[in-house]
Amino acid sequence: MVQVDENDLSLLFQQGIQGNAASFVLLARRLVSRLKKSDPATATLLAETLSSMSSPTRSVTQPVDADSRRGLLKEEMAVVLDHEPIWSPDIALKLGRVIDERRLATKLRLSGLEPMKALLFKGPPGVGKTMACRWLARELGLPLLTLDLATVMSSLLGKTGTNVRAVVDYGRGFPCVLLLDEFDSIAKRRDDERDVGELKRLVTVLLQAIDEWPSTSLLVAATNHPELLDPAVWRRFDLELDFENPSEPAIVQFLRAEGISVTVATELAAIYAGSSYADLRRSAQSAKKAAVLSDRSFEEVLAEEGLTSMAALQESTFLRDVKIKRLAAEGISHRDIAQQLGISHPTVGRVLKKTKGN
Ligand SMILES: Nc1ncnc2c1ncn2[C@@H]1O[C@H](COP(=O)(O)OP(=O)(O)O)[C@@H](O)[C@H]1O
Ligand SMILES: [Mg+2]
Structure with missing residues (x-):
């Protein structure tokens, strides 16, 4: 009864x-x-x-920008990673909790509790924020929707709030992981009043989105500059994850997975300390190609490139400029190049202007 x-x-x-x-x-x-x-x-x-x-039925059509009719989202039904991530103990613990709460959601609900639904990923570029979100979607077997604000920003200025709203409404319609990537990009261009107003609207939209978000789905916001937004916003998230550059043991693990021996990996880890995962991956890819082209061993080329890129960078403006050009050609922003190389923003601009003139 x-x-x-x-x-x-x-x-x-x-x-x-x-x-x-x-x-x-x-x-x-x-x-x-x-x-x-x-x-x-x-x-x-x-x-x-x-x-x-608790989630309404899925609407069929993906949201588009009202003016340009361009799609706002990238939708992946099943996420595939091209290599396995390495997590620091803290990140592994937190991601594990997210997964556990989802897997045992019924048990939680029986006690009147809900699994975590809104996560905030913070940290510098290239340290695994996007990758962690992709990894979560894969582990949970959920489709991944990505709204990369950095890439859609320029055409959307003035309507970002409306567009984010449309994306959130679409994502609420079915169980999924929704990633609002590079969430702060709008905040970076606080050059005029309009942008400040736009940012405020965006924050309001985000707060509403968290409140209305069904616990059957996961909302993830990733940011390089959490300080640009009000701390009150961040408190609304169920969990914050701070991503950092890999520690030396993590670098060793990364290099081991690339096929480098323990001894060499340990030596290289000291050279590469302070690099991001993205840097490491870039160096490894470039060394692999150079090794094939010059019939040398991958280990040797990687060690040599590691030395020139890190230590000699401080001494030689030639090497520094080469690196600046390479990063710029890869589409990295001046600001991020300056940050990565520990030089000023204007220096990056000057070097690139000089090369254009040639
Ligand atoms: N934890 C990790 N373990 C292994 N490789 C990683 C890790 N995090 C990032 N990478 C590598 O660096 C690249 C950039 O990472 P990404 O997640 O896009 O950085 P972010 O979103 O923090 O800027 C990834 O494509 C991946 O190759
Ligand atoms: Mg990212």
């Missing part, structure tokens, strides 16, 4: 009839939690119904 408090039931009916989905879900969850003792089977059934129904 199912024991339910009639006041609870009456409140639930009221909210349902009024079409107040958020309150309905809240009350339903409370009911499930109370039923757990007297009737665990019914409680489990209701908890499962609640998790499968």
Whole structure:
């Protein structure tokens, strides 16, 4: 016999009839939690119904920018990674908790709790924020939707809030992982009043999105510059993850996975200390190609390139300029180049201007 408090039931009916989905879900969850003792089977059934129904049905068409009609999203039904990530103990622990809470969501719901739904990834460029989100989608077997604000920004200025809203509404429609990547890019261009207003609107949209986000999906915002946004915003996320450049043991692990021996990997790790994963990967790829072209060993070329890129960079302006040009050709921003090489922003501009003139 199912024991339910009639006041609870009456409140639930009221909210349902009024079409107040958020309150309905809240009350339903409370009911499930109370039923757990007297009737665990019914409680489990209701908890499962609640998790499968709490997101509305999927809308068919992807959102597009109202003016340009350009698609706003990248949608991947099944994420494939081209290599396995290496996580620091702290990141591994946190990502593991996210996965556990999702896998055991029914158990949580039976106690009136919800799994984490909004995550914030912080950290400098090239340290695995995007990769972690992709990894999560793959591990959870969910489709990944990516809105990269850095790439859509220019055409969207003035309507970013509206576009983010459309993307969030689309993502709420079915279980998925939605990544709002490079979330701060809009904040970087605070050169005029309009941008400041736009940023404020964007923050409002983000806060609403978190509130309305169904716990059957995961919302991830990634940022290089968390300081540009109000700390109150960040407190609304269930969990913050701070990504950092790889530690020396992590670099050793990375190089080992690339096929470098322990001894050489350990020596190289000291040289590469302070590099990001993206730097490491770039160096490894370039050394692999150079090794093939010159019939030398990959280890040897990598060691040599490591030495020139890190140590000699400080001594030789020639090497420094080569590196600046290479990074610029890869589409890295002046600001990020300056940060990576520990030089000033104007220096980067000057070097690139000089090469253009030649
Ligand atoms: N934890 C990691 N383990 C191994 N490789 C990584 C890791 N994080 C990043 N990388 C490499 O660096 C590249 C850039 O990482 P990405 O996640 O795009 O950086 P971010 O989003 O933080 O700027 C990835 O494509 C991947 O090859
Ligand atoms: Mg990224």
